[in-house]
Amino acid sequence: YPDAPKGTLSWAELRQHFRDASGVYFAWEAGRIVYVGMTKRGMHHRLQSGHHAVTAKDRFSFIEMPSSEVCFAENVYVSKYAPERNACVAEALGLRQGGHCGKRRETTRARRTSAV
Numbered sequence: 073y074p075d076a077p078k079g080t081l082s083w084a085e086l087r088q089h090f091r092d093a094s095g096v097y098f099a100w101e102a103g104r105i106v107y108v109g110m111t112k113r114g115m116h117h118r119l120q121s122g123h124h125a126v127t128a129k130d131r132f133s134f135i136e137m138p139s140s141e142v143c144f145a146e147n148v149y150v151s152k153y154a155p156e157r158n159a160c161v162a163e164a165l166g167l168r169q170g171g172h173c174g175k176r177r178e179t180t181r182a183r184r185t186s187a188v
Contacts, residue, residue: 073148076105079131086132090115094139096146099130099157106130107157110146112139125157 079100081089086097092114099107107125115134126132137145150158 073145074135076108076149076153077133077135079105079133081132081134083126083128083130083132086134087115090134090136092116093134093136094142095134095136096142096149097132097134098149098153099126099132099155101127101130105153105155107155108146108149108153110142112142 076098079098090097090111094112094114096108096110097115098105099109107130109125135145
């Protein structure tokens with residue numbers, strides 16, 4: 073995967089430019105990546121539900137890709153950049169740092185197995 077583009081967009085600009093695009097987005101603060109997120113249905117869906125890890129001061133960048141790749145790509149970028157807000161979100165959700173897609177499936181499987 074390519075390096076993350078520099079964060080130059082506001083949250084509103086991110087929504088406008090990538091309204092229906094699937095991909096990975098990056099929140100930047102003081103020239104460093106502080107959060108990596110993904111969307112499979114476009115940024116307008118992320119904005120409708122609010123967001124737990126971004127602020128109005130953050131700048132953003134986006135890498136567009138097929139929805140089938142975003143989960144894996146998010147994990148790659150979280151591992152590569154180790155953004156501080158991803159660690160806090162993962163800890164709050166009881167997930168390991170480095171991404172959450174696979175962990176959610178493992179947790180669901182474990183619950184199903186233990187319930188039997």
